[in-house]
Amino acid sequence: xxxxxxxxxxxxxxxxxxxxxxxxxxxxxxxxxxxxxxxxxxxxxxxxxxxxxxxxxxxxxxxxxxxxxxxxxxxxxxxxxxxxxxxxxxxxxxxxxxxxxxxxxxxxxxxxxxxxxxxxxxxxxxxxxxxxxxxxxxxxxxxxxxxxxxxxxxxxxxxxxxxxxxxxxxxxxxxxxxxxxxxxxxxxxxxxxxxxxxxxxxxxxxxxxxxxxxxxxxxxxxxxxxxxxxxxxxxxxxxxxxxxxxx
Amino acid sequence: xxxxxxxxxxxxxxxxxxxxxxxxxxxxxxxxxxxxxxxxxxxxxxxxxxxxxxxxxxxxxxxxxxxxxxxxxxxxxxxxxxxxxxxxxxxxxxxxxxxxxxxxxxxxxxxxxxxxxxxxxxxxxxxxxxxxxxxxxxxxxxxxxxxxxxxxxxxxxxxxxxxxxxxxxxxxxxxxxxxxxxxxxxxxxxxxxxxxxxxxxxxxxxxxxxxxxxxxxxxxxxxxxxxxxxxxxxxxxxxxxxxxxxxxxxx
Amino acid sequence: xxxxxxxxxxxxxxxxxxxxxxxxxxxxxxxxxxxxxxxxxxxxxxxxxxxxxxxxxxxxxxxxxxxxxxxxxxxxxxxxxxxxxxxxxxxxxxxxxxxxxxxxxxxxxxxxxxxxxxxxxxxxxxxxxxxxxxxxxxxxxxxxxxxxxxxxxxxxxxxxxxxxxxxxxxxxxxxxxxxxxxxxxxxxxxxxxxxxxxxxxxxxxxxxxxxxxxxxxxxxxxxxxxxxxxxxxxxxxxxxx
Numbered sequence: 001x002x003x004x005x006x007x008x009x010x011x012x013x014x015x016x017x018x019x020x021x022x023x024x025x026x027x028x029x030x031x032x033x034x035x036x037x038x039x040x041x042x043x044x045x046x047x048x049x050x051x052x053x054x055x056x057x058x059x060x061x062x063x064x065x066x067x068x069x070x071x072x073x074x075x076x077x078x079x080x081x082x083x084x085x086x087x088x089x090x091x092x093x094x095x096x097x098x099x100x101x102x103x104x105x106x107x108x109x110x111x112x113x114x115x116x117x118x119x120x121x122x123x124x125x126x127x128x129x130x131x132x133x134x135x136x137x138x139x140x141x142x143x144x145x146x147x148x149x150x151x152x153x154x155x156x157x158x159x160x161x162x163x164x165x166x167x168x169x170x171x172x173x174x175x176x177x178x179x180x181x182x183x184x185x186x187x188x189x190x191x192x193x194x195x196x197x198x199x200x201x202x203x204x205x206x207x208x209x210x211x212x213x214x215x216x217x218x219x220x221x222x223x224x225x226x227x228x229x230x231x232x233x234x235x236x237x238x239x240x241x242x243x244x245x246x247x
Numbered sequence: 248x249x250x251x252x253x254x255x256x257x258x259x260x261x262x263x264x265x266x267x268x269x270x271x272x273x274x275x276x277x278x279x280x281x282x283x284x285x286x287x288x289x290x291x292x293x294x295x296x297x298x299x300x301x302x303x304x305x306x307x308x309x310x311x312x313x314x315x316x317x318x319x320x321x322x323x324x325x326x327x328x329x330x331x332x333x334x335x336x337x338x339x340x341x342x343x344x345x346x347x348x349x350x351x352x353x354x355x356x357x358x359x360x361x362x363x364x365x366x367x368x369x370x371x372x373x374x375x376x377x378x379x380x381x382x383x384x385x386x387x388x389x390x391x392x393x394x395x396x397x398x399x400x401x402x403x404x405x406x407x408x409x410x411x412x413x414x415x416x417x418x419x420x421x422x423x424x425x426x427x428x429x430x431x432x433x434x435x436x437x438x439x440x441x442x443x444x445x446x447x448x449x450x451x452x453x454x455x456x457x458x459x460x461x462x463x464x465x466x467x468x469x470x471x472x473x474x475x476x477x478x479x480x481x482x483x484x485x486x487x488x489x490x491x492x493x494x495x496x497x498x
Numbered sequence: 499x500x501x502x503x504x505x506x507x508x509x510x511x512x513x514x515x516x517x518x519x520x521x522x523x524x525x526x527x528x529x530x531x532x533x534x535x536x537x538x539x540x541x542x543x544x545x546x547x548x549x550x551x552x553x554x555x556x557x558x559x560x561x562x563x564x565x566x567x568x569x570x571x572x573x574x575x576x577x578x579x580x581x582x583x584x585x586x587x588x589x590x591x592x593x594x595x596x597x598x599x600x601x602x603x604x605x606x607x608x609x610x611x612x613x614x615x616x617x618x619x620x621x622x623x624x625x626x627x628x629x630x631x632x633x634x635x636x637x638x639x640x641x642x643x644x645x646x647x648x649x650x651x652x653x654x655x656x657x658x659x660x661x662x663x664x665x666x667x668x669x670x671x672x673x674x675x676x677x678x679x680x681x682x683x684x685x686x687x688x689x690x691x692x693x694x695x696x697x698x699x700x701x702x703x704x705x706x707x708x709x710x711x712x713x714x715x716x717x718x719x720x721x722x723x724x725x726x727x728x729x730x731x732x733x734x735x736x737x738x739x
Binding site (some may be wrong): 254259261281340342351352357358433441444445452462468470478 | 499500501502503504521523524525578581582583584585586588589590592593594595596597598599600601603604605676679680683684687688689695698699701702705707710711713714717718721722724725
């Protein structure tokens with residue numbers, strides 16, 4: 001589905017990524033994890049078509065990624081800046097439908113189920129400034145889902161949220177991904193989050209950013225916050241990948 | 248309850264000042280020819296309203312003020328959008344706009360009279376000229392300040408240039424534009440009245456100047472009250488419009 | 499780069515005027531009005547009129563500052579008084595300064611005081627409001643320290659309150675200075691036969707288009723210079739912030 005082939009990115013004299021290659025299969029949930037400065041956000045932006053490569057190629061379904069496209073939706077960490085403050089919750093989701101050219105008569109039928117799924121239905125008429133951080137991030141996810149993308153690219157989406165909200169949203173995203181059989185690339189600095197959510201975890205090393213290890217996560221689904229995190233295999237994966245985080 | 252108490256206090260305070268005014272006028276501290284009491288002023292105003300002689304000049308003043316202001320809004324917003332979209336245009340035009348902003352709008356009156364003569368069109372033009380700079384500068388600032396993240400979102404959604412301008416740039420610019428509009432409406436009132444006084448065009452301003460020459464002080468004070476109310480209402484209306492249009496802003 | 503536009507406008511103006519496209523009575527042409535301006539500068543009239551305008555504006559600013567700071571300090575320190583006065587302020591502030599021109603004419607006739615009175619009214623409000631806000635923003639702790647050190651009330655005001663509120667007040671005065679000049683010129687244009695505003699009106703009445711434009715240009719430059727000068731002054735004085 002998505003492929004990075006010998007991707008290197010340099011900004012001026014600084015080498016951010018060097019020779020990164022990996023593949024993401026259809027319906028797969030892949031997590032990119034690594035310490036700060038390892039270029040994981042840059043890598044995601046390369047896949048999204050927002051940042052150009054210095055050498056190598058990024059491919060989506062075999063075609064080279066030349067720029068942003070609607071088939072690849074991006075959920076940003078700074079949700080406050082990625083939402084339209086002047087539109088309501090429903091309005092923000094509608095934006096994706098408008099972009100797709102869907103007639104406005106169909107909006108309600110498409111928006112309401114999405115809001116229900118992300119537990120925002122009773123806030124449909126509110127503005128982003130009236131929502132909590134967690135709700136705003138759910139709104140961003142709802143808008144991305146309204147795009148009906150083929151791949152969901154998520155850039156440390158829960159990094160700005162408190163621990164409880166983070167866990168709630170982890171489970172919500174995991175559920176959505178499995179229910180709708182979505183392909184997800186999830187960037188995080190939280191190793192446990194990566195192992196908890198991913199089918200595969202790609203650990204990146206820093207300076208310059210490059211792949212340190214790729215691990216397939218063989219834990220049963222659906223995963224739960226308590227049981228899965230106590231599973232001995234979970235701890236094994238954690239031990240194995242811990243050293244790549246710059247410790 | 249507390250708010251009501253404070254409101255009553257401020258009403259009493261204002262009433263006390265009015266009483267002081269009346270006492271000062273009665274005591275003839277200043278020549279009554281120049282300084283009528285509040286009773287004379289308000290009754291003159293009442294007379295204007297009941298005989299209908301207020302409405303024609305007031306209508307003139309109001310229509311000129313709004314015509315000029317609306318013209319300035321249209322020009323300021325469209326020009327501002329155009330200028331903001333091009334760095335070259337910004338560098339060429341913004342310095343001139345900044346230079347013209349501190350220029351007294353009324354200073355345009357003598358040249359305008361020379362070129363356009365004494366007419367409604369001249370007044371509307373001068374009002375528009377005075378009003379356009381705050382709006383233009385607000386629009387340039389507003390249109391150029393779209394968060395980079397939102398620009399990326401618009402690219403990811405593959406939005407057309409029109410969609411991006413209408414759904415992203417314009418709402419984002421609106422707070423800055425409104426700030427300019429609020430400043431301009433105050434300028435519009437001042438410039439309209441000044442123009443009427445200078446060019447002897449029928450309107451509240453001219454009415455008051457004529458009264459001054461005829462030593463009709465009650466008329467002058469009535470006129471001051473009218474203009475004060477006009478100023479208050481336009482400011483209030485603009486503020487309420489802004490509060491409603493921009494109700495999405497964080498508290 | 500910012501000079502490109504004005505220079506091209508002047509250039510175009512000159513050409514269009516010579517071609518007869520722009521009527522000479524109304525528009526004159528740049529070469530002519532620079533000459534007229536130079537002449538007015540040389541024989542001192544322009545400078546005299548500038549001095550008249552500045553004198554009235556300065557008088558207005560002084561009156562407005564004294565009244566505004568005094569009243570603002572009192573209202574800022576005594577919250578109940580400020581709340582009582584709120585309605586009165588809201589009722590008087592929206593009155594456009596030009597509305598007072600006829601009254602000032604009646605009271606002061608044609609004189610410097612007439613312009614100064616109208617401009618003082620306009621300048622009073624920004625100074626008052628900014629003083630109230632600045633005084634209210636004074637950290638209560640600073641005042642307490644003053645009291646703990648045993649200072650009498652007046653000394654607290656002088657040594658603690660005023661320096662703390664000063665930066666905000668100076669900003670208000672800078673804004674008011676600009677307003678003083680604008681309103682003074684406006685009164686001169688409308689009726690008062692003195693100063694730069696009158697220079698323009700008189701030139702327009704005697705159909706001297708070149709002098710009108712020259713004076714306008716001069717007013718623009720003066721206005722910009724005053725604004726620039728005040729901003730620099732403010733930045734130097736408030737460097738410690």
